[in-house]
Amino acid sequence: MIVTKRHSLRIAAVAVLGAASVALAGTATAASPAATPAAHSLPAAVAHQTAAVKATITAKPSVSSVGAWKLFRVTGKTTGLKPGSKVTLQQKQHGKWVSLPATVTTARDGSYSLGVKLGLKGKNDLRTFSGNVVSPVFQVTVR
Incomplete structure (x- = not known):
């Protein structure tokens, strides 16, 4: 005892x-x-x-400039989200955010890697989101 x-x-x-x-x-x-x-x-x-930990998401493109319809990657990490959460890429078109058909699920550690092809020439404002969590905006120039 x-x-x-x-x-x-x-x-x-x-x-x-x-x-x-x-x-x-x-x-x-x-x-x-x-x-x-x-x-x-x-x-x-x-x-x-x-x-009370706030959920966050980051996004970083593999290039800052790319040819039209050429593949590049957007990588990032999430915190405060469940593994396997869906991450979607959005593009600003005519002042509105439009979801693109580029979606991936997060890994166990919250990371993700998304293959992207863009055709809209010029500077493109992009961001990723999952649920109500949005990444900071980043730019990729399509030439």
Whole structure:
């Protein structure tokens, strides 16, 4: 019984210390020791902190200029989205964002690589999106 009790106390101590170190590594600022959460509420505070992570998506073209209908790649990484999420390329046409028939699913680590061919000559404003998450706009010139 003593070995089991020590073992469970050791596990509880490690869990509390681990949760405390994660909480301290975050950006939380406490004005006074009274504002610090109690040891029994740390795991809940850490769970709330990770649930509030904002989803993001990046996009980077393999070229800045390409010939019409020539293949190039758009690669990027997502955070806060489930693996296997659908990523679609959009092009700005006449002031509106139009989804192109270029779609791919994300890998386990959130990365993606999308093959693209564009025919609209000139500077093309492009972005990728998944659900309601949108990447920053980037440009590719088609010549």
